[in-house]
Amino acid sequence: MGSSSMPPPDPPRPYTLVAELSYRCPLHCPYCSNPVAIRGERWRDELETEHWTRVFREARALGVLQLALTGGEPMVRRDLDELVAAGRDAGLYSTLVTAGTLLTPARAARLKEAGLDHVQVSIQSPDPEENDLIAGVRSFEKKLAAARTARELGFPLTINCVLHRRNLDRIEDLLRLAEELDAQRLELANTQYYGWAALNQQALLPTRAQLERGEEAVRRFRERVGPRITVLWVLPDYFEDLPKPCVGGWGRTTILIAPNGEALPCHAASTIPGLEFPDVREHSLDWIWHEADAFRRFRGTDWMQEPCRSCPLGRQEEDFGGCRCQALRLTGDAAATDPVCRFSPHHDRVVAAREPERNGEFVYRTTRPARRAASSTSIRTP
Amino acid sequence: MNRPRLADGARLQYDDVREEHLLLVPEGAVRLNETAAHVLELCDGRRSLEEIAAALSERYQGADVTDDVRELLGGMRDHGLVVDAAA
Numbered sequence: 001m002g003s004s005s006m007p008p009p010d011p012p013r014p015y016t017l018v019a020e021l022s023y024r025c026p027l028h029c030p031y032c033s034n035p036v037a038i039r040g041e042r043w044r045d046e047l048e049t050e051h052w053t054r055v056f057r058e059a060r061a062l063g064v065l066q067l068a069l070t071g072g073e074p075m076v077r078r079d080l081d082e083l084v085a086a087g088r089d090a091g092l093y094s095t096l097v098t099a100g101t102l103l104t105p106a107r108a109a110r111l112k113e114a115g116l117d118h119v120q121v122s123i124q125s126p127d128p129e130e131n132d133l134i135a136g137v138r139s140f141e142k143k144l145a146a147a148r149t150a151r152e153l154g155f156p157l158t159i160n161c162v163l164h165r166r167n168l169d170r171i172e173d174l175l176r177l178a179e180e181l182d183a184q185r186l187e188l189a190n191t192q193y194y195g196w197a198a199l200n201q202q203a204l205l206p207t208r209a210q211l212e213r214g215e216e217a218v219r220r221f222r223e224r225v226g227p228r229i230t231v232l233w234v235l236p237d238y239f240e241d242l243p244k245p246c247v248g249g250w251g252r253t254t255i256l257i258a259p260n261g262e263a264l265p266c267h268a269a270s271t272i273p274g275l276e277f278p279d280v281r282e283h284s285l286d287w288i289w290h291e292a293d294a295f296r297r298f299r300g301t302d303w304m305q306e307p308c309r310s311c312p313l314g315r316q317e318e319d320f321g322g323c324r325c326q327a328l329r330l331t332g333d334a335a336a337t338d339p340v341c342r343f344s345p346h347h348d349r350v351v352a353a354r355e356p357e358r359n360g361e362f363v364y365r366t367t368r369p370a371r372r373a374a375s376s377t378s379i380r381t382p
Numbered sequence: 383m384n385r386p387r388l389a390d391g392a393r394l395q396y397d398d399v400r401e402e403h404l405l406l407v408p409e410g411a412v413r414l415n416e417t418a419a420h421v422l423e424l425c426d427g428r429r430s431l432e433e434i435a436a437a438l439s440e441r442y443q444g445a446d447v448t449d450d451v452r453e454l455l456g457g458m459r460d461h462g463l464v465v466d467a468a469a
Contacts (some may be wrong), residue, residue, distance in 0.1 A: 013399065013400070015411070016409075060399070061399065062399070063397075063399045063400060065395075065397065065404070065406060065411050066406075066409055066410075066411070068409075091395065093393060093395075093406040093407075093408075093411075095408060095409060117391055117393060117406070117408070118391050118408040118409075120408075154390055155390070155391060156389070156390045156391030156392075156407075156408050158408055158409075184389070184390065184391070184408065184462070185408055185409075227459075227460055227461055227462040228462065230462065
């Protein structure tokens with residue numbers, strides 16, 4: 001890494017721009033993928049409309065096709081209609097990733113008019129009370145209303161539910177609910193343990209038996225429903241023994257822009273010490289993708305250590321060494337092989353993590369500074 | 383498949399960066415050859431499959447392309463990309 005005098009080969013063209021418009025959110029889900037540090041000042045200074053508009057144009061010129069408008073809750077942005085229109089003008093296919101609580105019929109109609117392509121609504125559980133408990137706020141009925149509004153306007157609808165020990169046994173109800181809401185896609189994302197989810201690992205980590213039952217329910221549903229509803233089922237890394245190509249490989253498919261303009265290769269990259277994230281106010285996306293150290297650091301395979309370097313399965317270009325943030329969290333070295341891999345000398349740490357001491361206490365996500373929120377962020381759950 | 387149309391939210395686009403026809407769908411893109419792109423442009427939920435084949439046939443010097451169009455659209459339907467507006 002960095003020792004070669006040859007210029008790096010052209011990286012592949014990115015497909016996806018993840019635009020985190022704001023970290024503000026009415027929900028408090030304990031597995032939020034936003035950094036735990038959203039409580040700090042660093043992300044308060046949100047990009048202006050014209051910054052995003054330029055970023056969308058530059059993203060398309062780089063090859064990006066998919067635009068995820070997310071957060072936090074993207075609907076807290078008052079300029080969301082303008083941002084949607086800017087994405088459409090740029091030629092991007094846009095998805096609104098929302099908790100749904102602010103998606104009234106009037107706002108949804110304006111977003112349709114502005115050219116929004118697709119709506120993704122999160123549901124925390126198919127059980128109303130459990131949904132509200134996990135979200136930390138009453139929201140279930142509003143979510144269903146938002147999903148119905150989206151379908152009435154002809155949006156394709158994705159229902160997203162993050163799965164964990166508390167809600168996994170309700171997966172059949174969830175599949176039924178997605179069908180009743182006429183969703184085209186159901187994203188069943190088992191919690192991955194970064195960000196807030198890492199704080200809540202003891203309360204969230206499922207058992208292997210739960211995962212097996214869930215997988216079986218998904219299989220039966222797919223068989224019955226066919227292509228009408230696409231179900232995505234992603235196993236948590238902790239229960240695998242070969243890693244996934246995190247975000248399709250570092251700096252290969254995805255650019256994430258945080259609310260304050262920092263460009264990152266993935267959701268959790270800000271946890272990696274020594275990486276500096278370029279600000280889109282100061283750099284073009286083209287420069288960021290091709291030149292910025294944060295995007296080049298773990299791109300390709302040259303940076304790899306053993307056992308990746310001589311991978312017995314030849315998977316270097318398949319999983320790209322797995323997840324850098326997970327390597328950091330479990331081994332202390334972001335350039336190590338993802339310990340999910342059975343060839344990692346640290347794989348025993350993943351195996352041990354599968355059977356943690358379990359308790360039911362949630363640390364709820366919040367953007368409030370720690371001082372004021374300390375007494376209200378942890379409540380005992382039944 | 384009587385009167386095919388694109389599934390809700392599927393959008394045809396020419397990608398001038400990669401120089402290829404695409405069908406953009408939620409969180410994905412399907413690469414299309416030129417013929418497939420022409421067929422999908424004609425899938426407006428009003429034209430019948432036969433009318434689409436006839437229109438395409440004109441572009442290909444009158445060759446009968448009905449079976450090819452049926453096969454293409456059948457495959458697209460099986461992937462949830464095309465639906466029957468008459469259903």
